Amino acid sequence: MVFKKLLGALGMGGPSVDTVLHHPHVRPGENLIGEVRLTGGNQDVDVEHVALGFVTSIETEHDEHAGVEFHRAVVAGRFQLREGENKTIPFELPVPWETPITSVHGQHLHGMTLGVRTELAIAKVADKGDLDPFSVEPLPAQEKVLEAFSQLGFHFKSADLEHGHLHGLHQELPFFQEIEFFPAPQFAGRINEVELTFITGPHGMDVVLEADKRSGLFTPRQDAFGRLHVTHDEALTTDWARHITNWLEQVIEHRGAMGHGGEFAHHPEHGHQGYGHYEDDHRRGSGMGGVIAGAALGAGAGIVGGMVAGEIIEEIFEDDEEEF
Template identity: 45%
Template structure:
């Protein structure tokens, strides 16, 4: 899935704008740098401000609030009925007012910090199929056209990568990765959407689980890991409701446990036991009241 092309020139004979990112992937909370390139049209224009905008293609269920709409009040760019829209999740003024003469070329460099909850688009350099972009919006003469979004590559934090590698070592497989509209209740989630990574269970848990959906919610000094267990059908399946479990590890400084495989396997066992013990009565989910604080696994002071 890709972004649709935005209008190019800012009005007939107006300037054109392009967003160019520096090479390489950026991590959540890291610095994104690049430049906005403007080329004057047939007449001079007064550019009031250059604003950089982070955007994402987000999926929504039919009839769900926000379906086909942006979280920033922008009409969605998805095809009719496809349950997708472009959501803006960050805006940064990167250039002040200036006069762009006819035919003049000008560059506006920028360096901005990504939100800590920015979704991960690749793992070990392999794309996960998500669509993130960066576009520039120069307010020129009252016009508000934007550049085409430049594709944004986001690599995982070391702790995120360690968790995903542990799932792989434990026999779980990557089924899907997507962006879903809405927040997870009881967490400190800030963005209006969340990344969900679907994992197929290992042989050990195949009789108990159909899928685990993994969501990372990072803050400057910690990583909250949300596991949503999709239980196989049966009398205690809860009518399809999923159970959430939350765990927290640091991701900066001396942060890593000595054995990520054991830590993650403990998370899985706890999630399964929680589900089987409380069935649907202790389930908390998206936009629900906050549950009691989650347990925080102890971690050693080994570097990641």
Template identity: 35%
Template sequence: MGIKRLLTRLGWGGATVETVLRDEAVVPGGTIHGRIDIDGGEVDQRIDRLTTGLVVRLQDYSDVEFRRVEAGAAFRVAGGDTVTREFTMDVPWDMPVTVHRGQPLKGMDVGVNTQLHIAAAVDPGDFDPIAIAPLPAQAAVLDALAQMGFDFYSAVVKHGRIADAHAGAGTDRQRSPLFQEIKFYPPSGSRSPLDKLDVTFATDAEATDVILRAETFDGVMADAVKTSTAFTVAHGDATAPDWPALVGGWLATLPARRA
């Protein structure tokens, strides 16, 4: 038995964990519902804590945690037995969007990370992807851009303040140290000076600020000229803005490319 306990502490034959999510997709400000199954290994083990977190996985495969909650107090799991715990977790309003129209946004990887906290043993964690769907205002913006012919090509999550990255289009709704940029190419054949368009959402319980940043390149060796603007839409606003008109009107104000 002593050998089995030693191997268990090193990660062989110990308890394993599997998280089962009940929601195919959630929205910012919503709630994740799930179940955690802990299967006992070859020996009895004491689980000191059971936690689950909501994380964004970056391009270097490091995880940035938005939230972590307790999913179970200390308990014992006997070898060969299964213990199940239910959990719920609120989704922060400023979570990055990972899908649009049912299609994943390239570059986004968000999931629920469950951890068994076991003293003096390897933690058999579990990572389960979950889709973050846009709120109605966010979906309206993305739909409008698709209607206008913009082509999505990637999305990224960055560290920092939106106000610092988008001069002239600050927002006080940002709560986390991260923000998302959803990147588009302009419509094919467009005569606009626009070369790229970034969309950022800053959301709280009352409304969403939509920050748009246009990038234009005036010559091959020149640095990009970045121009930003922002619009606000309340979650309960019954009259949705005419987003194609708003976006098109703003793009029309961009300075023309020099000959």
């Protein structure tokens, strides 16, 4: 995208910027590769720096939407851009391991917005341009978990970002992603929905599950939490469908056995092919609750059904100045 928003600071005829992404589809831990193309205006200017930032939208503690720049890199320091000069700045920007997933098999996850914003600083004025959207596909380890949900008959509902940190887990980013599913037929009537969160690093990932249990005759509606840590290689050979099913069955059996704040009185599951175990998890970060609520979908949607065409992200970012 091209922006010419320096006009207010420099007068008419200021420089323009076009950021081009060579491969707008990446995975966590990879590099977003592209180049920033500058075109000089009607006078020479001293550029102090060119920076790129990853921007997304989350819901804060008070149910207010806020734009968050969660990763930033300066791709060029001080230089002079002459009148009418064309200058290209290549970049490779690392994608943080905890970057939220925005698409699966090329289909955009409803509720997710993500883009890279270019900042050009001249004469002590830092001007941020439009957002260039890019998509983040799941890692192979994450795909295995998502495939298990699909095989079990869960159907995608929506995805959102929660501000805060999960208890007992190390996070680099100030938010975490929740991918929400309607219950599979075998759990219909017993569970309202299941939410999936990945906390991923270079050596492995934590898979966090939240089950929203339906209320019973003598028990109120309750949330249950479980967690499993695996390496990336272990995730590829794990029988996720079996472990998800076993955990949910135990969640249902322990109706009324949960402590306050979503803690189990007993571990839902012990042992995992020597890899680790599910743990009770009191996941109360700053500001829990639904964010960027997705539209409810029918039971036949499937994991990709309920996602919207990738082009919609272009519309999401058209009015980003107002949204963010």
